[in-house]
Amino acid sequence: MNPFDxxxxxxxxxxxxxxxxxxxxxxxxxxxxxxxxxGFMLSGAFSATLGSYYSGSAVIGVLAGAxxxxxxxxxxxxxxxxxxxxxxxxxxxxxLLVIGLTQVILxxxxxxxxNSPRVEGFQAGLSGFGDxxxxxxxxxxxxxxxxxxxxxxxxxxxxxxxxxxxxxxVGINVRFVRYVAVAISGVLAGLGGVYLALDQHxxxxxxxxxxxxxxxxxxxxxRWNPWLAGGACLLFATAETLQIQLQGVxxxxxxxxxxxxxxxxxxxxxxxxxxxxxxxxxxxxxx
Amino acid sequence: xxxxxxxxxxxxxVHTAFLVFSPRGTEAVADPDATRVGIVLDxxxxxxxxFNDGAYAGADSAMKRLGADIRFIEPGEGADREAGLRLxxxxxxxxxxxxxxxxxxDLIVLxxxxxxxxxxxxxxxxxTDEAGNVxxxxxxxxALKFREEEGSFLVGALAALVGNSKRVGFIGGMDIPxxxxxxxxxxxxVKHVCPDCTVVAQYAGVTPEAFANPGRGKELALxxxxxxxxxIFHASGATGGGLFEAARATGKLAIGVDADQAAEAxxxxxxxxxxxxxxxxxxxxxxxxGKTFKGGVYSFGLAEGGVGYVYDDNNRALIPDAVHRRVEQxxxxxxxxxxxxxxxx
Numbered sequence: 030m031n032p033f034d035x036x037x038x039x040x041x042x043x044x045x046x047x048x049x050x051x052x053x054x055x056x057x058x059x060x061x062x063x064x065x066x067x068g069f070m071l072s073g074a075f076s077a078t079l080g081s082y083y084s085g086s087a088v089i090g091v092l093a094g095a096x097x098x099x100x101x102x103x104x105x106x107x108x109x110x111x112x113x114x115x116x117x118x119x120x121x122x123x124x125l126l127v128i129g130l131t132q133v134i135l136x137x138x139x140x141x142x143x144n145s146p147r148v149e150g151f152q153a154g155l156s157g158f159g160d161x162x163x164x165x166x167x168x169x170x171x172x173x174x175x176x177x178x179x180x181x182x183x184x185x186x187x188x189x190x191x192x193x194x195x196x197x198x199v200g201i202n203v204r205f206v207r208y209v210a211v212a213i214s215g216v217l218a219g220l221g222g223v224y225l226a227l228d229q230h231x232x233x234x235x236x237x238x239x240x241x242x243x244x245x246x247x248x249x250x251x252r253w254n255p256w257l258a259g260g261a262c263l264l265f266a267t268a269e270t271l272q273i274q275l276q277g278v279x280x281x282x283x284x285x286x287x288x289x290x291x292x293x294x295x296x297x298x299x300x301x302x303x304x305x306x307x308x309x310x311x312x313x314x315x316x
Numbered sequence: 317x318x319x320x321x322x323x324x325x326x327x328x329x330v331h332t333a334f335l336v337f338s339p340r341g342t343e344a345v346a347d348p349d350a351t352r353v354g355i356v357l358d359x360x361x362x363x364x365x366x367f368n369d370g371a372y373a374g375a376d377s378a379m380k381r382l383g384a385d386i387r388f389i390e391p392g393e394g395a396d397r398e399a400g401l402r403l404x405x406x407x408x409x410x411x412x413x414x415x416x417x418x419x420x421x422d423l424i425v426l427x428x429x430x431x432x433x434x435x436x437x438x439x440x441x442x443x444t445d446e447a448g449n450v451x452x453x454x455x456x457x458x459a460l461k462f463r464e465e466e467g468s469f470l471v472g473a474l475a476a477l478v479g480n481s482k483r484v485g486f487i488g489g490m491d492i493p494x495x496x497x498x499x500x501x502x503x504x505x506v507k508h509v510c511p512d513c514t515v516v517a518q519y520a521g522v523t524p525e526a527f528a529n530p531g532r533g534k535e536l537a538l539x540x541x542x543x544x545x546x547x548i549f550h551a552s553g554a555t556g557g558g559l560f561e562a563a564r565a566t567g568k569l570a571i572g573v574d575a576d577q578a579a580e581a582x583x584x585x586x587x588x589x590x591x592x593x594x595x596x597x598x599x600x601x602x603x604x605x606g607k608t609f610k611g612g613v614y615s616f617g618l619a620e621g622g623v624g625y626v627y628d629d630n631n632r633a634l635i636p637d638a639v640h641r642r643v644e645q646x647x648x649x650x651x652x653x654x655x656x657x658x659x660x661x
Contacts, residue, residue, distance in 0.1 A: 034542045038535060045531075132390075142390045143361025143368070143528075144554060155565060229530045229561055233554050234361060238529045273539050276518040284522060 035270060037156040043266035044166035045070065045221035045237070049244030050251070050258045051169040052098075052217030057253060058177060059210030060190035060310040064120030065105050066218045067241025068127035073098040073219025075131045078232035079138075081148040090148065091162070091223055098219015099212055101127060106211040110204050113314035124241075132234055143234040150227040162224040169217055170259035176213075177255060186210050190308035218244070246294040253308060265290040350385040351411070351605045353378070354404030355597075356397060358416030359527045360553035361390040366574040367553060367593060371415045371438060373575075374597030382605045398422040405430045411604040413597065417441045417494045418524060427454040434609050436460055436600045438593055439494060442613055455611045458603075460596040462616045465501030465659045466650055467589040467623030468549070471571050472505025472515075473646055474587060474625065475547040477639045479569070482513050485545035487536050487559055489527040489552030491519040493660070498551035498573070498589075500658045508646070508655070516540050520555045533558025541566045547586055549573070560584070569634070578630040586634050592622045619651045 049070055053063035073094040080093025101123055108119040132142040139145055153160040177183040188196035189206045197203050218241065225240075226232050243265055251258030268289035275286060355375055357368045378384045387409075389400035397419060404412045405426050410433075414423050417439040427435045433456065440459035443451045453459045475484045484506050488495040503515045518536050520526040533555035537548055541562060548563075549571035550556040556573065560580035563570040570581060572588030596616060603609040616622020627640060649655040 031542075034539070038539060042535060136390075139363065141361060141363030144363030144365075144557075146363075153565065225531050229534065229557055231530070231557055233528055233530055233557065235525070235528060236530060238525050238531070270535075270539075273518065273536055287521075 033156075035274070037158065038273070039263065039266045039270045040167065041157045041163065042269050043262050044163050044224050045240050046244050046247055046262035046265060047166045047259060048169055048221030048224065049218040049241055050247040050262050051173040051255060052214035052219075052221070053244055053248045054214075054251075054253060054255055054258055055173055055176070055186065055217070056102075056211045056214035057248060057311060058190045058308055059186045059207045060193060060308055060313060061105070061109055061207055061211050061214075062116040062120055062312045063214060063245055063248065064117055065101070065123045065241075066214075066244050067237055067239065068120075068124035069098045069101055069215045069218035070222035070225070070237045070241045071124075071131060071235065072101045072127045073222030074226035074236060075127075075134070075222075075232050076100075076219070077223040078145050078148050078226045079134075081150070081227065082146065085149050087149050087151050087227055090150075090227055091220070094219050094223030094226070095216045096219075098215040098217070098222070100215070102212045102215015102219075103208070105215070106208045109314065110207045110211070116312050116314075128235060131232070135232070135234070145232040147230050148227070148232075150230045153228065157228070160224070160228065162220065162227065165220065166224060169220075170255055173217075174255040182206075182209075187308075190310055193310050193313070243290060246290065249298060249307075250294050252306065261293075264293070350383050351601065352407075352409045353384050353386045353411045353413065353601055353604070354389070354401075354407070354409040355386060355413045355415060356389045356391060356400040356404070356419065358418060358553075359524045362388070364554045365577055365580060366556065366572070367591070368415060370575045370591065370593035371413075371597050374594030375601065377594070378598050378601035378605075382602060384601050384605060386601075398425075401426055405433055408433070410434060411436060411601060411609070413438070413600065414440075415593070415597075417492075423457055424454060427457045431456060434458075434604055434611075438596060441494065450613075453611060453613065457611045458600055458609070459613045460600065460616070461613060462591050462593075462596075462622050463618070463657075463659070464551075464589070464591060464623060465497045465504075465657045466618045467591065467625060468498045468501030468551075469505035469508070469650065469655075469657045470618075470625045470643055470647055471549055471587055471589045472502035473509045474505075474635070474639065474643050475502075475549060475569075475571060476506040476510040476513050477642065478586060478635060479545075479547040481544055481546040482510070483543065483545045484510075484513055484515050485537075485540040485548035486515055486517040487533060487540070487548055487550040487552050487556070488517065488519040489521075489555050490524055491522050491526070495519070495551050496661045497659050498549075500661045502549055503661070504658050505646075509642070516543065516545055520552055527553030527555055529555050530558035530561070534562050537562035537570075538566070541568050547571060549589065551589075556580075572626075576626045576628075576630075578626065578628075582630075583634075585631065587631055588626045590624050590626060592616055592624075595622065618647060 049066045076097025077090040077094030081090030108114040136142040151160040193203045247261035250261040272286040391397045413436045420441045436458040537559040547569045563581045563584040569586040574591045578585045
């Protein structure tokens with residue numbers, strides 16, 4: 030396989046990770062735990078499929094998918110910010126709710142709880158780079174980095190995640206900041222799911238297949254820094270591409286290469302590559 | 317506190333009311349004498365246009381022709397599978413079917429708990445003991461097995477004859493012996509007509525989710541096509557949807573599995589290795605309906621018409637006549653036992 034194909038494949042595989050990790054990063058920096066990414070992605074994928082199916086337009090699909098992610102982002106926000114529910118529990122609840130809800134609606138609309146009909150997508154071309162979502166995914170990392178480090182609102186997000194009391198004492202509306210942050214994370218992760226669904230021209234039950242959790246691992250592995258988290262996504266995608274390429278070549282069992290992302294995450298969490306410091310108020314409800 | 321109590325009281329009242337007033341339409345059993353069948357589908361579910369839809373088609377014709385009353389359960393996560401079978405068994409269905417190898421252990425357990433019910437498992441995996449002797453399934457379980465390697469052999473020969481490349485592709489779902497059967501037969505078929513061809517065989521994963529990961533399927537297919545492969549056969553359930561997307565994008569050829577998948581990528585599907593899941597399911601229901609159901613191993617191959625390949629108006633233009641004649645000859649040789657098809661890699 031030539032290097033061009035290798036790189037384009039890696040980037041295509043990285044797109045959903047980049048979207049979801051960027052989204053997760055915004056929420057986590059604001060102090061909201063992002064176990065929800067898997068659910069956001071799945072709801073984005075599902076809403077995009079419905080939007081594209083009923084309108085016949087991929088663009089409407091993208092908008093619908095973003096709205097689907099937003100909806101569950103806000104739900105997670107209401108549970109954790111307004112009602113101060115445990116963020117991990119709410120996150121798991123959101124994930125389970127989306128898995129169940131997508132199946133029920135699929136069953137009601139298409140008489141199958143597993144697969145949707147074929148829907149309109151983008152003309153992606155051979156490399157996949159004709160799909161605007163690929164470019165948006167790649168752009169999400171610098172956009173989030175700019176938001177966090179170069180805008181006043183980004184500073185407020187960081188303050189809300191590090192020391193909400195101090196932020197509140199200087200007049201920052203911490204609840205509002207957290208709502209917006211979790212909404213942004215819903216939209217971004219939702220777009221990651223949109224890419225998956227529109228690239229396949231179909232929704233398949235649970236088609237995100239754990240990608241949201243890989244994205245969380247990338248956030249942690251990247252020590253809550255958007256550039257490093259983006260790098261982690263590319264690293265994980267490279268491992269996946271290698272696994273695809275080296276399968277059947279003989280020598281190393283492909284399972285070993287498949288393990289790389291997970292082993293790296295454990296190594297990072299164990300502090301072997303410098304301490305991973307989470308936002309100080311992560312998981313804590315604002316008082 | 318009082319508000320909470322009132323809320324709970326209201327919910328309780330509504331809940332109890334539903335016990336008495338069941339909504340209309342839930343009791344759909346028209347004929348009390350109808351054979352009652354419960355079917356739990358595999359990963360991928362209805363609409364996979366493959367394995368599960370095959371089972372559904374068979375059950376559907378049993379409903380229409382035999383008047384059987386059939387209920388379907390599409391399980392979500394792993395644990396739901398056993399719960400689904402148990403639910404159907406507890407309801408006293410005449411026949412409980414699990415569609416897919418994954419139900420094997422659950423069927424064995426339940427068939428012992430409900431010795432008076434009939435069970436059937438499509439792709440039921442019949443084990444062997446340490447000495448290599450076959451362990452027969454419990455007496456009330458019918459193991460409906462297919463010799464997929466025979467059909468795969470034919471499409472392998474076809475892929476090599478039509479592909480115009482020394483590299484031929486295969487994508488499996490979960491990396492397990494059942495799918496290795498497809499690969500083994502396919503590989504042997506390719507080598508039979510083209511000894512110096514290479515078969516590129518890849519798997520989507522090592523968990524049942526590998527049958528429902530079309531994103532991975534598409535990337536596997538694209539990398540194979542880019543490496544010079546012109547035809548790819550898949551045995552990967554809904555993951556194969558990604559193969560057909562890749563075939564549409566590259567304009568190369570794909571081979572479907574289990575059911576005729578020509579509609580997945582019109583003009584780009586060379587053929588499909590069809591597995592008569594529909595016939596096997598129909599047959600099992602018919603036996604229960606006619607009170608002739610017996611446990612044991614039922615094997616369906618080329619000779620029984622249980623497996624085969626598609627050759628019709630959709631793909632006639634893709635297959636030259638000489639190639640078709642050659643494949644038909646191979647088919648006759650397999651049925652006559654002149655060609656031995658391996659079932660393991």
